[in-house]
Every structure is written in structure tokens, then in C-alpha cells.
Amino acid sequence: MSEARLTARAASAAPAVAGSEDSVGRAPRKRARPVRPSGLRKKLELAFLLTPATVLFVGFVLAPIVVAAYYSFYNWNGFGPLNDFTGFKNYHDAITGQVFRGAIGHNLVIAGLSIVIQLPLSISLAMLLNRNLKGRGVLRLVVFAPYVLSEAITAVIWLLMLQPGGFVDHAFQAVGLGGLVHQWLADTSIVLYTLFVVITWKYIGFGIILLLAGLQGVPAELREVAAIDGASSWQTTRHIVLPLLGPTIRIWIFLSVIGSLQLFDLPWIVTQGGPADASNTMVTYIYDHGIRRNENGYASAVTVILFIICFVFALVYQRFVLRRDTEGALTRTVG
């Protein structure tokens, strides 16, 4: 009992951080009742157990956010003292800037495409790989392999393959689709979608593994019952499997959107946000200004904006979408 209470305390002590799994996990919504005044020992125990986590959280999460917010009010290139206070000018410049607006748009496009394309793809592949296929283990491995590669390696591989006359072009020509060959990375109207394909290639394995795990939680009895009642395979999927996968899908969407908003490594290595900012994301924009241009104050402001976007999304999503899962959606949906 006391252990459960401690977990509950720890979970409520740590505010909802984007992507933090404990906060979206099984944290009971009902707060544990206040610790009974059973003495100093309990308090010491709590302090002892909570201090390391709290110190790390404050030092590496809260403090940097506060410092970035502080820098964001200055025009500062990282050298010398912070003495050019400019108020909200950095925020104003960012929000009114075409390039940054474009970057937000690109993030949203990636997030939207992920949900519309990656999600159905992941679900179908996961269901396929959940059947008793020959070589199922090998297939699962193949699908999951790209996820294990580091983003940097993925990016370099695709950068080389996507060059004009490179592997991708040859592959299209070899199957008689030479007419579909485009300037994958050089055409400003295509490059973002090229990146999305690479991102999908890389992350589809993660979605599939997550959903496969979810599928294990679908009781075989329910399918049997449905089959006995004469439900078709599609009806079983639609009315039994998908609803039971709901919690997994909602978590996947959460992780995917946050990941899309924070996209950096892949686009940076493949295109550096170009050509002409056509594949900029918020974070490549931050890197360009903060590191390449030494505009530390300005980049801090953009970072704070990114933080607010992610934070608001995380809060709203947890409040309105994930709430049912944490209250036991499984039993209620079925029951």
C-alpha cells in the first residue's frame, strides 16, 4: 500500500512532460489520500526517495526552460554580457517571420500525414504480422530494423540514394516507372514529402511493434465469440479489434505528433532545411539561428514557442483524449 502511494505521489509530483511515459501511463487519477501523520520517519523516507528525481528534474528540465525564457528577451549572440534587453521583439520577429511560419506549417504537415498515412499502414501491417504467417519472425525483424538504425545513419543512406541518378531513380527506371522520377531533394514542392517517406520508412517499425503488443491484449475468446455469432472478418476487425486497440492507437498518435513537432536530425542531415527553406522544421530553424548564426537570444525565443506548442498539445491531448484510457477505457468500451 505505501509503495503504491509513493508511486502516485511521484507521478503527481512530476508535471506532464511531453513524451514522458509515466505521466501517460497508469498514474491513478484519484490522488492518494494525504500521508497520515505517522511520524518523521515517513517524511524522511519520502524526502530520501524523491530528492534525486526532483533534483534531476529541476536541474535538467525546469532550469533550462527558465534560462531559455530569460535569454529570449535579449538580443544576444552568446559572447559578452546580456545587456541588450529587447522585450518581446524576438517573439514578435519569430511569429511574424515567413520562414518560421513555414517551418510550423511543415511540422503540421508531417504530423497530419503521419496520422493519415502512417497509422493505417501500421495497423494493417501489424494485423498481418499478427497472423500465423510463415517466416513471421523474419518479417517482423525486417519491418522493425529501420527503427533500430540511428537517425543520422538513416539520413545519410537516404541522402545518397535520393541523389539524381542514384539508387531510387534507378529502382524506378528498372520497374518501368522512369516517368515518376523527380528531383526528390531539389524540388521545393516535393522535398517535404520525400522526407515524409523517409520518416515513415524509419518509424513504421515502432508503430507496428507498439500495435503488435496491443493486439496481444485482444482476447482470443472475443474473436471466437464473434465468429460463432457469424461476424465477418471485417466486422470482427471493425467492432472488436480496433476498439480494443484504441488505447495503443491513442498513445501512438500522441508520440507521433510530439515526434513530428520536434523533428530535427533527419531533415537537417538530408536537406539542412532547404532548398530555400522548403523543408525547414521548427528545430532546424532553431539550429540554424542559434548555432549557425549565433543568434542565441532569438533562438531561445523560438525554443520557448516550440515548448509552449508541445506543452499545450500534451496537456490538451491528455485531458481530452488519453483521459479515458487512464480511467479504464478497456473495460468500459467492451462492457
Added chain:
Amino acid sequence: MRRFRTYSAITLAGLVSLTAACSSSNGGSPSAGGTTNSGPVTLTWWHNGTTDPVKSLWQQAADAYHAAHPNVKFTVDPIQNEQFTSKVPPALASNTPPDIYQQWGGGGLASQIPSGKVMDLTSQVSSWISELGATAQGWQADGKQYGVPYDLHVVGFWYRKDLFAQAGITNPPATMDEFNADVTKLKNKNIVPVAIGSKDRWPDAFYWDYFAVRECSSDVLKQASKDLKLTDPCWTRAGTDLKSFLATSPFQTGFLGTPAQQGAGSSAGMIASGKAAMELQGDWELSTMTGLVSNTNFKSQVGWFPFPSVTGGGGDPSVALGGGDGFSCTTKATAACPDFLKYLASADVQKKVASEGLGLPVNPAASSSLTDPTLQTISAYSAKSSYIQMYFDIAFPTQVGQSLDAAVADFFAGKGTPQTIIQSVTNAGSGGK
């Protein structure tokens, strides 16, 4: 050492391994560039030579200096090129900066001065810095010497002699009109006339830079780096020249996505493998190409010619675009630091810089040690130049220079006008984003 070679490759390496190399040096050295050189000191040295030959060359230099001055020890810390942009600012803000660190001069150097940690070397180097000629001015700010270069770079056209011969071009072009005619000849033979690595942006800027150098007088060029106001009409003409040059479509298909120095498909790789006839690049191109292809036969097939003259251009045609690599000392270092920089600029070390192909030696006494005939050509050209304009992205303060590169890259992608390029400089110069 090539200034840019590692831009993209290193970004990647930087991402893969964000190493936190903590600098630790002895705490007992006198501060603020003290003149005592009696007690033992250890100099922490940050340089960008993470690969050979540079890495071992610098190690040898440190060892040799230590042998001659047993009191001076070194902690040599090779750091990936791209990481300097993120490591130097916090280092200069801390109480434990390195003693010696990589310095490219120009506006980047000037932006570092307010940190108060960059050592003013003027008095220590005054007796010998003139041996390096006008080059060393690039490492000055407000008339004070804050760094010393160890090599210099010149940008020009690298070309394939075999492809020129195929297209029936006998002499490299000397004017833009000849250049455009040669582009047509090459296209008629289905040869890609010019390769460019536009993904990295700075190769695009070389073109605008050079058109500006050909259009603007040396006085206007020098003034621009001081006041960041490009009001002279010659700057607009540079943009219109560039526009008409781009209209001839001289580049390879999909050049906007091509990296400059990464892989065999990069623009440098295209020259090395004979897939394109020309590229506007620095003298480091030769060593870049050597790193990209296993077969070094290309060396006998490549030549070099200066950026062509522009008809009616108001610039001095003997001005070249270039830059260089150097080092600065911090105020934490002792007088051993400037003395060591003097050693690096001495004929001894400079001959090795030349023979190992790091770049053109800053010390004219070492020019004869350049072994490659193409590099000898470039060295002779730079010696004759009346003035070497530092690439504007380095000459201007960092945020202004990068803003210029971005605007020129947009221009290559069909966005913007000659005027927007100028606005990007004036806007960034006045603190705009």
C-alpha cells in the same frame, strides 16, 4: 586545413557523437597574457584537424615546440570543425576556456571580442607579423591583432582538362562572355558544365561574392565589412550578374539538393569522377576530391583558372576571394601562446603545411614546398592579387554572413531578387531576423 570541407559531414558527426570535451588545463598559469615564461605551463589547444595529415602535423608541432621549450606542455584536443560554432561561445563565457583555439578571423572573430577572453596579441607579434603580408589583417579587429593565420585559401574554378578538350575548348575562359560560350559548348557535348553543392549554401554564396568582387572597387569592398551597408549600386549589379548567369542553367540536374563535399555524388565528387567540367571552389578542393574517390588519376586531369572578368565591372580584376585558417589565444594563456603561434607561422612548420596540402602557406618562404602543380598555380595567382577579399560570410559578423548565404541560396532556388540579397545583409546588420 580546408575551412568548409567538413560542414555537412561534421554536422552529422556532431550529431552522432555530441562529445562533451571538457577542457582542463593547469590552474597555475598567470592570467591576462602575462609575460612570464619561466614556470611550467600547459597549453590546451583546440584545433579542427581531426583527421590526418592535419592531426599528426599539429601533434608533431606541439611535440617539437615542447622539446625546444621543456616548460611548455600541450594538451592537444582535436575537435570536429562544426562543433566550434557551438563550443567556443560557452568556452569563452566560462573561466576555463582553452588556451589556443581555431580562429577563422573576420566578423566571427570580431563578435568574440566582447567576451573579453580573446588575447590581444598586437605587442607580442608586432616584430614578425609583417612577414605574413596583408593576410594577417583578416585576424585583426579595431586595428588589434587577435589571431594568427597558418594557411590561406583562394577560391577559383577547378576544371577538367579532358572534358574541356572534348568540347573543343582550348584555353580556360578569361571573361564571363567566354565562360558562357564554353558552357554552351559543353552542353552541346552533353557534359554538365558546372557542378555546385547548393545544399550547403556557402558554395552558392561564392558566386555572389565573386560577382561583387568583380563589380565593386576594393575601397567599397573594404568599407562593406566595416559598416555592413551595401549602398553602392555595384552590389545590385552583382545580383543582376548572378541572375543572368543562373539564366544560362549551367549546373547539374537537381543541384539544389547536392552536397558539396559529402560522398561521390557531391559536387567535388562529380569533378573527381569526370561527371562535370567545372566547379567554383577553394584550393582545398584537391584534398576534398582525394578523400572521395579511390582512384587519384584525376589529379593530372584537373586544372584551375581564376574567376573570369566581368565586362564593365568596376572591380579590380586582380582581386581574389579567399580566406584562411588560424588560431587565437585566450586571456588565460601565457606568453608562450603567441610564441607558439609564431612557431606555427615559421618557415619550418609552414613548409609542412604546404607539402601536406593543408592550404596555401601564409609564410611566403614556404611557397616552394607546394608539390601539386595546380596548387602552385593558385599560390602564384594569390601572390599577384592586389587584395584578397575574405568570403563575406566570414568577413561579416556571423549572423549577417549566414543571413547572406541563406538569401543567396534562396536566389539560386528562384526566390528573391538582387535587392533582397542586399536587404538580408542590411537587415541582419541592424539586428533583424
